[in-house]
Amino acid sequence: MEALKTFESGVLTEERPGAVKPPADLWKRHKGGLVIVECPQRIPCNPCNTSCPAGAILDFNDINDLPAIDYEKCTGCALCVAKCPGLACFVADLTFGEGSALMKLPYEMLPVPAKGDSVKCLGRTGETVCDGRVENVTEPHKDRTRVVHVSIPADKVNDVRAIRVV
Ligand code: SF4
Numbered sequence: 001m002e003a004l005k006t007f008e009s010g011v012l013t014e015e016r017p018g019a020v021k022p023p024a025d026l027w028k029r030h031k032g033g034l035v036i037v038e039c040p041q042r043i044p045c046n047p048c049n050t051s052c053p054a055g056a057i058l059d060f061n062d063i064n065d066l067p068a069i070d071y072e073k074c075t076g077c078a079l080c081v082a083k084c085p086g087l088a089c090f091v092a093d094l095t096f097g098e099g100s101a102l103m104k105l106p107y108e109m110l111p112v113p114a115k116g117d118s119v120k121c122l123g124r125t126g127e128t129v130c131d132g133r134v135e136n137v138t139e140p141h142k143d144r145t146r147v148v149h150v151s152i153p154a155d156k157v158n159d160v161r162a163i164r165v166v
């Protein structure tokens with residue numbers, strides 16, 4: 001019953017199939033970052049798979065399948081971040097700097113931040129996790145979402161999932 005309640009809340013609170021983190025040894029040395037996918041519910045959706053130019057998000061047998069990743073193929077390009085309608089894909093680059101990481105986060109709000117801005121970095125329930133610095137903003141193309149690149153303390157990559165412009 002408790003597990004059902006957690007699931008219905010829409011907030012990911014535990015490791016589940018479809019919520020996929022990179023393997024630690026590859027993640028810490030992979031320049032450009034690796035994708036994190038937090039999509040644990042079976043829904044008819046697959047743009048993460050169809051947008052990935054590297055074949056890192058494995059083909060679905062069924063449109064309702066949960067995403068599965070071949071991390072040896074992921075380049076951290078963040079095209080899936082821009083295409084996922086559920087805002088469930090993120091990229092984290094642990095090689096960005098000493099003690100810091102670069103998060104590539106989907107962003108559909110206004111105002112749009114600019115490079116160099118300080119922003120509040122938020123967790124899954126909208127709580128403030130830490131401060132971040134905007135390093136880049138990719139403009140949306142066609143039906144894609146804007147992607148904001150934010151540098152944060154490296155130990156926050158499993159917590160930061162959004163930003164708030166201050
Ligand atoms: S970050 Fe790029 S290479 Fe990695 S899964 Fe997403 S689209 Fe594919």
Ligand code: SF4
Pocket residue numbers: 037038039045046047048049067083084085086087088089
């Ligand atoms: S595109 Fe996003 S919401 Fe759709 S299956 Fe992939 S990760 Fe889930």
